[in-house]
Amino acid sequence: MRPTVHDIAAEAGVSLATVDRVLNNRPGVRSITRDKVERAIATLGYVRDVAAANLAKSRSYPLIFILPEGENAFMRGLEAEIEFARARSAVERTEITILSVPAFDAAALADALDEARRRGPAGVAVVAVEAPEVVAAVGRLREDGIAVVTLVSDLTGSERDHFAGVDNIAAGRTAGSLMRRFLGSREGPVAIVAGSMLVRDHRDRLEGFSAAVGEGVARRHLLPVVEGHDDPTEVETLVRDLLAAHADLAGIYSLGAGNRGLIAALEKAGRQSEICAIAHELTPYSRAALVSGTIDALLNQDAGHEVRSAIRVLKARADGLSMIEAQERIRIDIFLKDNLPVEPA
Amino acid sequence: MRPTVHDIAAEAGVSLATVDRVLNNRPGVRSITRDKVERAIATLGYVRDVAAANLAKSRSYPLIFILPEGENAFMRGLEAEIEFARARSAVERTEITILSVPAFDAAALADALDEARRRGPAGVAVVAVEAPEVVAAVGRLREDGIAVVTLVSDLTGSERDHFAGVDNIAAGRTAGSLMRRFLGSREGPVAIVAGSMLVRDHRDRLEGFSAAVGEGVARRHLLPVVEGHDDPTEVETLVRDLLAAHADLAGIYSLGAGNRGLIAALEKAGRQSEICAIAHELTPYSRAALVSGTIDALLNQDAGHEVRSAIRVLKARADGLSMIEAQERIRIDIFLKDNLPVEPA
DNA sequence: GAATTTTTGATGTACGTAAATCAAAAATGC
DNA sequence: GCATTTTTGATTTACGTACATCAAAAATTC
Numbered sequence: 025m026r027p028t029v030h031d032i033a034a035e036a037g038v039s040l041a042t043v044d045r046v047l048n049n050r051p052g053v054r055s056i057t058r059d060k061v062e063r064a065i066a067t068l069g070y071v072r073d074v075a076a077a078n079l080a081k082s083r084s085y086p087l088i089f090i091l092p093e094g095e096n097a098f099m100r101g102l103e104a105e106i107e108f109a110r111a112r113s114a115v116e117r118t119e120i121t122i123l124s125v126p127a128f129d130a131a132a133l134a135d136a137l138d139e140a141r142r143r144g145p146a147g148v149a150v151v152a153v154e155a156p157e158v159v160a161a162v163g164r165l166r167e168d169g170i171a172v173v174t175l176v177s178d179l180t181g182s183e184r185d186h187f188a189g190v191d192n193i194a195a196g197r198t199a200g201s202l203m204r205r206f207l208g209s210r211e212g213p214v215a216i217v218a219g220s221m222l223v224r225d226h227r228d229r230l231e232g233f234s235a236a237v238g239e240g241v242a243r244r245h246l247l248p249v250v251e252g253h254d255d256p257t258e259v260e261t262l263v264r265d266l267l268a269a270h271a272d273l274a275g276i277y278s279l280g281a282g283n284r285g286l287i288a289a290l291e292k293a294g295r296q297s298e299i300c301a302i303a304h305e306l307t308p309y310s311r312a313a314l315v316s317g318t319i320d321a322l323l324n325q326d327a328g329h330e331v332r333s334a335i336r337v338l339k340a341r342a343d344g345l346s347m348i349e350a351q352e353r354i355r356i357d358i359f360l361k362d363n364l365p366v367e368p369a
Numbered sequence: 370m371r372p373t374v375h376d377i378a379a380e381a382g383v384s385l386a387t388v389d390r391v392l393n394n395r396p397g398v399r400s401i402t403r404d405k406v407e408r409a410i411a412t413l414g415y416v417r418d419v420a421a422a423n424l425a426k427s428r429s430y431p432l433i434f435i436l437p438e439g440e441n442a443f444m445r446g447l448e449a450e451i452e453f454a455r456a457r458s459a460v461e462r463t464e465i466t467i468l469s470v471p472a473f474d475a476a477a478l479a480d481a482l483d484e485a486r487r488r489g490p491a492g493v494a495v496v497a498v499e500a501p502e503v504v505a506a507v508g509r510l511r512e513d514g515i516a517v518v519t520l521v522s523d524l525t526g527s528e529r530d531h532f533a534g535v536d537n538i539a540a541g542r543t544a545g546s547l548m549r550r551f552l553g554s555r556e557g558p559v560a561i562v563a564g565s566m567l568v569r570d571h572r573d574r575l576e577g578f579s580a581a582v583g584e585g586v587a588r589r590h591l592l593p594v595v596e597g598h599d600d601p602t603e604v605e606t607l608v609r610d611l612l613a614a615h616a617d618l619a620g621i622y623s624l625g626a627g628n629r630g631l632i633a634a635l636e637k638a639g640r641q642s643e644i645c646a647i648a649h650e651l652t653p654y655s656r657a658a659l660v661s662g663t664i665d666a667l668l669n670q671d672a673g674h675e676v677r678s679a680i681r682v683l684k685a686r687a688d689g690l691s692m693i694e695a696q697e698r699i700r701i702d703i704f705l706k707d708n709l710p711v712e713p714a
Numbered sequence: 715g716a717a718t719t720t721t722t723g724a725t726g727t728a729c730g731t732a733a734a735t736c737a738a739a740a741a742t743g744c
Numbered sequence: 745g746c747a748t749t750t751t752t753g754a755t756t757t758a759c760g761t762a763c764a765t766c767a768a769a770a771a772t773t774c
Binding site: 383384385386387390397398399402421423424425426427 | 720721722723724725728729730731
């Protein structure tokens, strides 16, 4: 049997009340006594029973998720995962609220963070846009002792407790490396379509891709980056123009969302099998395009993993506990049509 | 506040004792009364507080893991993950025991399963070897109400509750697809090194690979499969002979363990950059070979995920609960040197 | 309708911890 | 050495559920 507070009290030769005072560092314990208790804890290898403690405390974890609105399929998938987690909140003792803000809008995001702060939750998870006012708003949350996790896109220079997302520089490098190997000795330039350089994840992916695609012998010509703001319509126009302007285009790297536009443009031009296309995030659209061959490889971050990881970390931080680093590391999944997970994505 | 048993009692107009009888289906309740209580449960949306219930029951979960001994780096990594989970057993209320058996030995495995049965655990996780006596032993465990999860390698025709591992046919297909694209128009045969055709995962990978590598235009010549029994020394000899016999060898697919032997043979022959090598499982050896370029791509199953998944499923099954399918699906990770996770692996 | 069986209620204890109260003991100041 | 402050002990209630016991009520049998 694992030791309980009673065992510590007996081992240390003090009362239960004193053990409680030490465990929950309440005042009124001499340091000599505190030492005795701590030695007993170490000797017996006592670990607080979190379940029992939460029961006694009637603990619950109000959490707020802030994410961009709009028809970004990945973000909607993320929202679905949050809703799914909410369905399990009875068991997890969480109370999850979702706030939606306009995409790529730093001021609106900062306002939402302040609103979250007003509500006084145990933790906040936020898809960040990089801007000083956002950093400042996160700082205010942390000052109030509210745990903050950035989700999907990180926030440079902020006080966030953790980033629940992938290493986007490595993701870009991986895309570049795949593009290089898939193109082999084939000639022609490569185009890059981003969402916005305002978000950290897109900047990071671009950096990684540029470095890796040109490695080795033949340097590859990269066309200037275009920004489609994660909007399918805008992306389609951009890609259509790129295809028209470059008859010898060898590859396209889409590092943001709006891949429906990319797919449509490639298929309308009838150049889907000739051009090597690599994109991000598994959605119903991108999955179909991978299966049909329009897209050659897909990099993915598992939204479900990210949401569950964010919740675990926020709960742990709210309790002042540590986390299992290895469990919280979000992998960069590479999908070919051969290793696609079964339907529900 | 979420409803408690007291709320149900009030809503249904019965006593606490009756609610308890219904919830834990104890005898002595008229079906009319039972209905009343169940309607109250549905109306209030009551969900049993598992933490409190486990506390009251002083529930613990004795679990037994059975895995092959020997210097298979992946299996040793798996064992390390199990040990790591054991360190957390105080919190998780698990009591984990590990049984080691000789690799690829069906009789020994069946004995170990019977030994596990004798100890009467809540659940058993086992790296399976396919054989009728193993299927039978698993059946005996299930008859005793002991939950069984196959780990890494599945067991055809058995009564196991769940398989905690990857889809190995898809894994083989993925390897084949990568091999095909990486080789491009390059000529030459491809060799396949397996561990043993006695385990399901190796057979599945071979099947997938053979199908995918030869897709498309140029059919690729595949050399007959050789079996290295996951032993580095044996594998090295096999590969050395393959290299000597085939001066034009274009690729090698190692679908089992013992990759240290593969790497040594390739490097001693000085043909590591000329031959496209694809292997399984991220270990310190394979990682170094991926970074140096001796191995071109590595397919991996995350041992930590598998162990944690197996434990979650065993606990859920022991309580008669369901699991989140999506959370328990183990991904096939593709690693290039660009998306390698940071050191500790 | 009396005797029997089945069903229900009332109550208490337990799990391991949190949190509070009040009294007793020890340490400290002067 | 007395008064004061600080520290410690003893005890109780609570969290939500499980489980056991005994008495009371209701249903069933004949």
